[in-house]
Amino acid sequence: MSDPTRTTSLLDRPRAALVLEDGRRFDGLAYGAVGQTTGEAVFSTGMSGYQETLTDPSYHRQVVVMTAPHVGNTGVNDDDAESRRIWVAGYVVRDPAIRPSNWRSERTLEDDLREQGVVGISDIDTRALTRHLRERGAMRVGIFSGDEAALATEELVRRVQDAPAMAGSELASQVSIETSYTVPAVGERRFTVAALDLGIKSNTPRMLAERGIDVHVLPATSSIDDVLAVRPDGVFFSNGPGDPATATSEITLLREVLARRIPFFGICFGNQLLGRALGFGTFKLTYGHRGINVPVLDRSTGKVEITAQNHGFAVDAPLTGDDGEAGGAVAAPSDAAEGTDHGRVRVSHVCLNDDVVEGLECLDVPAFSVQFHPEAAAGPHDSAYLFDRFVDLMTSHAKEHHA
Structure with missing residues (x-):
């Protein structure tokens, strides 16, 4: 040493x-x-x-x-x-x-x-x-x-x-694992989650495991059959690098997850992929959000969270809904691929620095995502509650499924 x-x-x-x-x-x-x-x-x-x-x-x-x-x-x-x-x-x-x-x-x-x-x-x-x-x-x-x-x-x-530009670069497969692994639940197991590794940080499965979740971390190239093989109660898409427009196989997988109404939670790159799976576009930010001090408004509670972020792309979704009010429900875009219109969705979080979309919430299927990092090692920790929200989503879905 x-x-x-x-x-x-x-x-x-x-x-x-x-x-x-x-x-x-x-x-x-x-x-x-x-x-x-x-x-x-x-x-x-x-x-x-x-x-x-x-x-x-x-x-x-x-x-x-x-x-x-x-x-x-x-x-x-x-x-x-x-x-x-x-x-x-x-x-x-x-x-x-x-x-x-x-x-x-x-x-x-x-x-x-x-x-x-x-x-x-x-x-x-x-x-x-x-x-x-x-x-x-x-x-x-x-x-x-x-x-x-x-x-x-x-x-x-x-x-x-002569170096390649970031726009148009597919990078998630370069940072993902080749072989799946499991992070076991801490204490009594409550749920099983299939987590797609698009560039996952080690603190993410750790925080899920602390909530009684067996986390099966899968390669970015995984298919819907690979996901279903672990019999998941929920599916998670991680953060990751590259242009979300290039993630065609991951978007196809996510549309299969939404179609089966499996509870879904995505962060960062996962938020961008949910946007594209719903039919929204994505675009490259001028200089992106990177750091541990980015203010974000949770539109459902009115609270402001200080967040950790690292992204150069964002979801192109409207901030007002059909009812004309900020945060209102909006219909999934009409250009969504056949069979992938999953009902209404609203923008749940917004960056207070520049009004960039920081979160999506589906209203007709059990799915939501955020653009920032709730696992936030080494901080801040304002958004750790989102893992509890994912647990609540899986709990509600399980009750409805067994009703």
């Missing part, structure tokens, strides 16, 4: 350059692995929870810019990872901690970045970079360190522009 108190002199770091596809360049120092990487540049506003961010599969093929100036202060440990590895394509910080200071720290953040081959950059003006992304929108970016940083900006821009 590496020494968590070890210091790294800034003078020992190779030079590095960050280049955006529009030609903007920032010069700094290497942080993590030395080399080159490309991806979509996004920024995260969380001041803590960087280990959970790095290991969130939803960040696959994204270069994350941390808006908090000091990163790495608490080190990393073996307990807080949200998946089996770091998924970000690159990492951008202003002032990395020279040494961590926390009783739970087992090694430095840079140790993990370096050992897992994650190319990063430090000592740049992350505030200026974030303002640029807010004004111009998320775009492709490259980080080049060592000898690569000495290349002309024109050459580096060409490499960045």
Whole structure:
């Protein structure tokens, strides 16, 4: 194990350059692995929870810019990872901690970045970079360190522009498991849930299990037969990366679940897929929502929740219903595929920053979803009640089924 108190002199770091596809360049120092990487540049506003961010599969093929100036202060440990590895394509910080200071720290953040081959950059003006992304929108970016940083900006821009764009990218299958596994219920088993792993975070099945649920985590490529094989009382779709318009097999599966009236709960990517399964469109946000401080209005209660989010796409659903009132019921779009019109649906949650749809609730089938993360490791925890709402939905459905 590496020494968590070890210091790294800034003078020992190779030079590095960050280049955006529009030609903007920032010069700094290497942080993590030395080399080159490309991806979509996004920024995260969380001041803590960087280990959970790095290991969130939803960040696959994204270069994350941390808006908090000091990163790495608490080190990393073996307990807080949200998946089996770091998924970000690159990492951008202003002032990395020279040494961590926390009783739970087992090694430095840079140790993990370096050992897992994650190319990063430090000592740049992350505030200026974030303002640029807010004004111009998320775009492709490259980080080049060592000898690569000495290349002309024109050459580096060409490499960045050759990288694939996020729109049109199918990524869920790249982060999903290949073999299913089960997280057993804590205490008495109440229900069984089939959870489709589109990039699931480890805290999600843990929180379901705490509510007496046997969670069968299935690969993203699973069919309706695979789902029915576990005899589920409910189906869950997780968060995940990529363009929801590419998830054709997952949407087909979800339409089968809705047609069978199996209680459904989806978060993040799962919310977007529910929208598409109902016939709504999805679109790419200018710069997305990423961080742990996004205010969301629950329209059924009028309460505001502070939420954790990580998404670059959103559901294109109307915020007013046929009755003309905000939050009213709306008919499922008429262009839904044959046999997939599942009745009325309403927008249940809205982002207070920009009026983006943050949740859907079906009124004629047992299904709902939210765009944010109720499992929210490392916080906030305002939305944990949604797992209880899923339990209530399965309970009500079971009573109706056996009536």
